[in-house]
Amino acid sequence: MSTGKRFKIASIGAGNVGASVAQYCLEEELGDVVLTDIVEGLPQGKALDLTEAGPIRGYSSQCIGTNDYKDIEGCDVAVVTAGLPRKPGMTRLDLLEKNGRIVSGICENIKKYAPDATVIIVTNPLDVMVYLAQKKLGFPPERVIGMAGCLDSARMRSFVAMELGVSMKNVDTMVLGSHGDDMVPLPHYTTVSGIPITKLLPQEKIDAIVDRTRKGGGEIVALLKTGSAFYAPGASAVRMVQSIIRDEKQLLPCAAYLNGQYGLSDIYMGVPCVLGKDGVEQILELEISDADRTSLHQSAQEVRTGIDELKSIGIL
Ligand code: APR
Secondary structure: OOOOOOOEEEEEOOOHHHHHHHHHHHHOOOOEEEEEOOOOOHHHHHHHHHHHHHHHHOOOOOEEEEOOHHHHOOOOEEEEOOOOOOOOOOOHHHHHHHHHHHHHHHHHHHHHHOOOOEEEEOOOOHHHHHHHHHHHHOOOHHHEEEOOHHHHHHHHHHHHHHHHOOOHHHEEOOEEEOOOOOOEEOHHHOEEOOEEHHHOOOHHHHHHHHHHHHOHHHHHHHHHOOOOOOHHHHHHHHHHHHHHHOOOOEEEEEEEEEEOHHHOEEEEEEEEEEEEOOEEEEEOOOOOOHHHHHHHHHHHHHHHHHHHHHHHOOOO
16 A cells, blocks of 8 residues: 555444445455444454455455444544344334434444544435434535445446446446435446447337336345345445545545535535545536436435434434
């Protein structure tokens, strides 16, 4: 690493996504990892297991597991995946309340032990949770970022590659908006080695890819039956960690705090961001069609409903 600094990454929540975050950070040698959870033994067990994989996978970064937030002290980046999944019989508002309380509590600890960290929120409902986290942390908004667009655009990249029979590495996509059925995939900004997909695929195939991207999370849940996706979400969060820690200035779709961009203010939404050592260092405002702008504003409305609900139950 060019700076010679040994970085520290906190992965808060040692469930499926949190453990994947730890694994990919270790494999990329991004820094030492502190895996944190409320369940005793879980983060310790996973951290030890990951440590024991080190000699084979060839990494030497350290990984510890803990139930004590003091151990995240001074971390450079904190990735928050802690939360409950939606269970049968649970309303959307129940989930919002439960995860809202979990994220609020975690933010208190991040504020106490790692006031200079850049924080990446993964817990769903993402756009609302990242807004809540920024308000609770009181950190500059560029240091509190939501992971969603990276995952949604990775899904779209794989679907385009599968359809065309080309390498996924050659496909670039951009997805705006909130994380969920209201997201706004942008086929006009989707290319294969520089060639717009509008020149490579008929409209009905593009529409099907857009639809599959929107429902990408649900597709995995339907297959797994007892949980939700974790490899691609973990990998997506780690791509963001990497760009921040190595100051790579990657242009990635992330949920960022908007202050007038795309005609939206005081809200977190998925937009193209340049990520570097200072977090979100730039937000790009793309030219988009009227229809995409309308969809973006509709998806913002959904997010505002969630924020209002958090306010109505006194969490915000
Ligand atoms: N502090 C720390 N960890 C907590 C807390 C808390 N207050 N509350 C819950 N957790 C932990 C749980 O003990 C569990 O180990 O969060 C972990 C969540 O892990 P999983 O249930 O496996 O969920 P996962 O699949 O990892 O998803 C986590 O990411 O993609 C999103 O929608 C997903 O919101 C969900 C989150």
